[in-house]
Amino acid sequence: MIHLPPFDAGFGVYVHWPFCASKCPYCDFNSHVRHAPIDEARYVAAFARENEHQAKLVPGRTVSSIFFGGGTPSLMKPETIGSILNLITRYWAIAPDVEITMEANPTSIEASRLRGYRDAGVNRLSMGFQAMNDADLRALGRLHSVAEARAAVKTAAQVFDRYSFDLIYARPGQTPDAWASELKEAIALSAEHLSLYQLTIEPGTMFERMVAAGKLAPMPDDEARILFDVTREICSAAGMPAYEISNHARKGAECRHNLLYWQYGEYAGIGPGAHARLFTDQGRIALSTLLHPETWLESVEKNGHGTREIETLSARDQANEFLLMGLRLAEGIKPERFAALAGQALLQAQVSGLIADGFLETSETGALRVTARGVPVLNTIIEHLTV
Secondary structure, three states, X not given: OOOOOOOOOOEEEEEEEOEEOOOOOOOOOOOEEOOOOOOHHHHHHHHHHHXXXXXXXXXXXXXXXEEEEEOOHHHOOHHHHHHHHHHHHHHOEEEEEEEEEEEEOHHHOOHHHHHHHHHHOOXXXXXXXXXXXXXXXXXXXXXXXXXXXXXXXXXXXXXXXXXXXXXEEOOOOOOHHHHHHHHHHHHHHOOOEEEEEEOOOXXXXXXXXXXXXXXXXXXXXXXXXXXXXXXXXXXXXXXXXXXXXXXXXXXXXXXXXXXXXXXXXXXXXXXXXXXXXXXXXXXXXXXXXXXXXXXXXHHHXXXXXXXXXXXXXXXXXXXXXXXXXXXXXXXXXXXXXXXXXXXXXXXXXXXXXHHHOOOEEEXXXXXXXXXXXXXXXXXXXXXXXXX
């Protein structure tokens, strides 16, 4: 028997490639530097076994999006990407219009290699630029220059119809005028999509240690808020409004895989440190895999999977996750979907109070969404609505 979620927000597959050429000082992702060559064939075999394991938990799905993240997936050979895509088709059906995204760094982008990824099946590229000036690129630990970033966009545009890149703002000492200049250049270079993240000091990173040692001073919150407002204003004027707090796109160019997360769809998570949300015959589960690449690899080869933790989510857990993810979206959430997960309606007194105070509003389609006034205090809003 095939068990399905109470509403269909899509099914995706996330593939984590955990290796990078270097570790950026702000990064808390599960990424690792290895100086010896990676045995890609061995990892592909392990991906196949873990994919089979998760497919048994959720048979009969149709994949609408696949995302290669990391780490730096563009360090993989195109043949490796092709092999992983082939094994996914072995276990699930693939939608005719499937979105297949691969993250890439400018230093690993060149035309022949990109054509190899395109021929393997990738149809969307997400590039990690992070800054549009060389001094800040060095401060962020990036290995590429602005010139390389510009060349990467030109190359990507020759190969892919869809591409995006990331920038980090609220960097120490960054002024509104400087950020506005960078952002306008980025919009001129981008075809349809930008991911714009405010710099945060994450636990366990080099930046956290530098802050503790007095070697790095994070931007004060009030100054960062000004840059947030600048971001919204410039992107909206350019026809790339925010469809999620940190993501901007032209109409119809939103990243479908990320929308799947925010709309509380299902996704498998394959590879070291990957996460999954799957609706099984035991209910909706949260699954995570072992973080260390070699430990994960050995576990898959021995046990058929690299699962680190698996938890069956209660109705309350699911409803609160749905709020946490969905209220990040400009479109907001459908209250009936919350009720389907929680087994109860949203707390009307809290909703009415937040609407009266100007933090929430109801759209013309009946969705509940955060207002411009509410975005900066989103976490507080969510706390008021959780059950």
